[in-house]
Amino acid sequence: MAVTREDVLHIADLARLGVDSARADELTRELSSILQHMEVLSQIDTAQVSLTAGVGAGGTPLRPDERVAPLMEGTLESFAPSMRDGFFIVPRLATHEDPTESSA
Amino acid sequence: MSRERYEMVVGLEMHVQLKTRTKAFCGCSTDFGAPPNVNTCPTCLALPGALPVLNERAVELGTRAALGLGCTINPTSVFARKNYFYPDLPKGYQISQFDQPLASGGSVLIGRTEKGDDIKIGITRLHMEEDAGKSTAIRAPPPSTSIGPVFR
Amino acid sequence: MLGAADIASAVRAGDASPTEMVRASFNRARDIGAGHDELNIFLHSDQEASEHEAKSMQERLQSAADIGILAGVPVAVKDNIATLGLPTTCGSKILAGYVSPYEATAITRLRANGALVVAKTNMDEFAMGSSTENSAFGPTRNPHDVRCVPGGSSGGSAAAVAAGITPIALGSETGGSVRQPAAFCGVVGVKPTYGRVSRYGLVAFASSLDQIGVVGRTVDDAALGLESIAGFDKMDSTSSDAEVPVYRLSALGKPAPEVGAPDTEAMRIGRSPVALPPPPSAKTLEGIVIGKPREYFPDTLDTNIKDLCERALDRFRSMGATVRDISLPRSPLAIPVYYILAPAEASSNLARFDGVRYGLRVDSGKGLKAMYESTRSQGFGPEVTRRILLGTYVLSAGYYDAYYKKAQAVRTLIADDFRAVFTSGVNAIFTPTTPTPAFPVGAISDPYEMYLNDIFTVTANLAGVPAISVPIGRMRRLPVGGQVITAHFDEYTMFRVAYALEASLGQEAHQ
Numbered sequence: 001m002a003v004t005r006e007d008v009l010h011i012a013d014l015a016r017l018g019v020d021s022a023r024a025d026e027l028t029r030e031l032s033s034i035l036q037h038m039e040v041l042s043q044i045d046t047a048q049v050s051l052t053a054g055v056g057a058g059g060t061p062l063r064p065d066e067r068v069a070p071l072m073e074g075t076l077e078s079f080a081p082s083m084r085d086g087f088f089i090v091p092r093l094a095t096h097e098d099p100t101e102s103s104a
Numbered sequence: 105m106s107r108e109r110y111e112m113v114v115g116l117e118m119h120v121q122l123k124t125r126t127k128a129f130c131g132c133s134t135d136f137g138a139p140p141n142v143n144t145c146p147t148c149l150a151l152p153g154a155l156p157v158l159n160e161r162a163v164e165l166g167t168r169a170a171l172g173l174g175c176t177i178n179p180t181s182v183f184a185r186k187n188y189f190y191p192d193l194p195k196g197y198q199i200s201q202f203d204q205p206l207a208s209g210g211s212v213l214i215g216r217t218e219k220g221d222d223i224k225i226g227i228t229r230l231h232m233e234e235d236a237g238k239s240t241a242i243r244a245p246p247p248s249t250s251i252g253p254v255f256r
Numbered sequence: 257m258l259g260a261a262d263i264a265s266a267v268r269a270g271d272a273s274p275t276e277m278v279r280a281s282f283n284r285a286r287d288i289g290a291g292h293d294e295l296n297i298f299l300h301s302d303q304e305a306s307e308h309e310a311k312s313m314q315e316r317l318q319s320a321a322d323i324g325i326l327a328g329v330p331v332a333v334k335d336n337i338a339t340l341g342l343p344t345t346c347g348s349k350i351l352a353g354y355v356s357p358y359e360a361t362a363i364t365r366l367r368a369n370g371a372l373v374v375a376k377t378n379m380d381e382f383a384m385g386s387s388t389e390n391s392a393f394g395p396t397r398n399p400h401d402v403r404c405v406p407g408g409s410s411g412g413s414a415a416a417v418a419a420g421i422t423p424i425a426l427g428s429e430t431g432g433s434v435r436q437p438a439a440f441c442g443v444v445g446v447k448p449t450y451g452r453v454s455r456y457g458l459v460a461f462a463s464s465l466d467q468i469g470v471v472g473r474t475v476d477d478a479a480l481g482l483e484s485i486a487g488f489d490k491m492d493s494t495s496s497d498a499e500v501p502v503y504r505l506s507a508l509g510k511p512a513p514e515v516g517a518p519d520t521e522a523m524r525i526g527r528s529p530v531a532l533p534p535p536p537s538a539k540t541l542e543g544i545v546i547g548k549p550r551e552y553f554p555d556t557l558d559t560n561i562k563d564l565c566e567r568a569l570d571r572f573r574s575m576g577a578t579v580r581d582i583s584l585p586r587s588p589l590a591i592p593v594y595y596i597l598a599p600a601e602a603s604s605n606l607a608r609f610d611g612v613r614y615g616l617r618v619d620s621g622k623g624l625k626a627m628y629e630s631t632r633s634q635g636f637g638p639e640v641t642r643r644i645l646l647g648t649y650v651l652s653a654g655y656y657d658a659y660y661k662k663a664q665a666v667r668t669l670i671a672d673d674f675r676a677v678f679t680s681g682v683n684a685i686f687t688p689t690t691p692t693p694a695f696p697v698g699a700i701s702d703p704y705e706m707y708l709n710d711i712f713t714v715t716a717n718l719a720g721v722p723a724i725s726v727p728i729g730r731m732r733r734l735p736v737g738g739q740v741i742t743a744h745f746d747e748y749t750m751f752r753v754a755y756a757l758e759a760s761l762g763q764e765a766h767q
Contacts, residue, residue, distance in 0.1 A: 011645055016610070017641060017644060017645065018633035030703060033703075033704065034703060037592055038659065041663060041666055042658065042662065044662075046668075046669070051664035051667075051668065052665075055464065055671065055718075061490070062157075063159055063160060063490070064161075065124050067126055067132070068126075068132075070358070071358055072146060074357045079354060079614040080614060081611060086142065093623065094623055094625060146357070149613055151338075151613075152338065152344065152608070153457040153459045153460070154456070155491060158493070185604050187607060189628055191624070197604050197607055
């Protein structure tokens with residue numbers, strides 16, 4: 001299956017990667033070329049094979065529902081790009097056109 | 105166009121917060137009313153390298169709800185990641201359940217018809233997931249700064 | 257630079273101070289040129305802070321009886337492992353300047369055992385690469401030949417040990433990223449069993465494959481390093497509660513002492529230098545069966561590498577081991593499987609780098625979506641971008657079954673191959689670590705050709721089994737590594753075989 005330019009632009013959008021026009025053509029070629037090598041897998045019969053999601057011991061350990069003070073040093077301000085009064089400030093969403101208070 | 109050819113089917117997706125003292129995947133408090141982003145840790149801030157650990161009580165309460173609704177509990181259920189971008193989704197994915205939820209089947213009785221038959225609403229599935237506590241979008245005071253959602 | 261065990265015992269005995277060890281480390285770094293404009297091994301270091309820490313440790317030493325198996329040992333740490341104080345950038349612009357407010361469990365354990373973190377080392381961006389050329393901060397040069405790459409993605413860590421700056425360094429493995437650079441740099445590299453070492457604080461690339469690994473000047477350094485960080489961690493749901501043996505005991509050529517047995521001798525040996533193991537004899541590996549998988553010795557294998565591997569196999573035989581021809585038939589499928597699964601997981605794990613809470617933010621005033629896109633397109637390099645796209649593609653509707661699910665199924669088959677071999681009487685598998693020695697910087701530009709560097713290493717990550725690379729000789733003056741793979745949680749046998757090979761080859765491993 002060859003990757004198309006539309007595919008690349010679509011997945012770049014899903015992954016919020018901002019790929020420009022020239023790079024999109026290059027990436028289309030690169031991804032198509034890489035995926036060619038994966039075609040060999042389609043010839044392997046895996047009808048009766050279970051899927052391996054992970055190779056761990058199996059089962060999910062559970063944690064008691066008790067408050068734990070996090071082992072963290074410093075403040076959020078020390079790494080936050082933009083913070084005020086404890087809030088992380090981000091650019092406006094496109095859906096938030098009306099700048100009066102709204103709740104989601 | 106005959107009215108009898110169409111039947112309305114309504115599905116309801118209900119999100120119910122489980123009453124745990126700590127979050128789904130970390131030991132931070134779920135109490136309301138604290139200042140923003142105070143009850144946080146590397147895991148719920150999605151700092152690089154942080155990992156989730158599942159809350160035992162969440163599983164207990166989810167299972168209890170499933171039993172109460174007459175569902176079949178799946179002995180093995182699987183957490184899956186729902187990937188999208190939103191400021192109240194720090195990891196860029198929500199830990200939820202997809203293929204193999206905690207429970208399926210079951211029903212709720214919501215009354216009787218005039219004839220006296222039970223009105224039974226079927227439950228397709230019940231699953232566990234993490235959700236943002238609350239999202240609020242407010243304008244930041246001076247006009248030169250940007251407006252945007254905050255999250256906690 | 258002395259071995260870790262020797263440093264620790266000298267420091268505990270009061271014959272050397274932690275401060276002296278730290279200074280020696282920094283002096284060596286200066287002499288060899290570990291800085292940005294030279295070999296570019298170090299991304300961040302702070303000599304003053306390290307000496308301050310060394311001084312505190314000196315004080316602790318004076319009051320406490322024993323401060324651990326790594327007392328005063330300087331250690332370098334790959335820059336994708338969270339440390340307090342020094343930044344954690346993962347070799348990426350998107351985390352330039354980011355200082356983690358918490359530290360990885362492995363680091364906490366190193367420190368508890370007395371080690372001193374002296375530097376964060378260079379790496380391929382987000383651990384994606386096999387040469388350290390994908391770092392946003394320039395490539396690292398191989399101390400054996402500065403025209404060449406040190407391998408990757410843990411190139412800086414392997415180079416730090418090869419250059420004699422530290423006897424031990426932490427790296428990370430997803431597809432061979434500790435073993436391959438160790439082979440290229442003529443040092444020892446270990447990938448533990450998946451779940452052996454906590455991943456809490458290791459910046460995730462592919463969660464079902466990642467493990468923190470250890471680079472050591474010798475097998476002993478690597479064994480000591482692994483002992484000091486392995487074990488259950490409640491902060492990592494995938495970590496195992498299997499007992500951590502005293503790996504260094506395997507140097508004595510005997511099977512592991514029984515778990516839980518009150519073996520005080522073992523404890524004593526674990527906390528001080530192992531009593532000098534006897535020189536290798538015809539009985540050192542008696543009873544050990546070593547598998548030679550035909551898929552890892554293709555006709556196309558470089559003859560120099562093949563010859564060095566055959567020499568190693570002869571040494572195994574001379575020490576009493578039996579070498580058996582075996583097959584791991586699905587191994588040739590490993591690269592396609594890996595390059596579907598790892599990018600898929602990475603595309604999800606790297607979604608958190610969005611400019612909202614930490615790291616780079618590029619805001620052109622055009623709203624949130626534009627901020628996400630500018631931040632990520634400027635913050636991530638070309639290989640990371642390529643892999644996120646590849647990963648997103650194979651997970652997307654319409655392609656999920658054909659690629660991602662298919663790869664998960666073939667992964668099961670690859671793991672089954674190892675299971676079959678280890679339950680048929682084979683104790684360890686021996687293969688070349690890499691198909692070539694270190695190549696010149698800039699020599700490989702085709703992405704898939706670069707991926708083929710992992711051809712012998714990636715199967716162990718997919719199966720979750722432990723593996724070690726040990727120097728077995730030189731070709732064209734460049735180091736060559738041989739790999740020993742054992743069953744899940746059988747690092748003890750892996751070290752036993754590695755110790756024996758190292759002792760048998762002696763200086764020939766570096767000639």
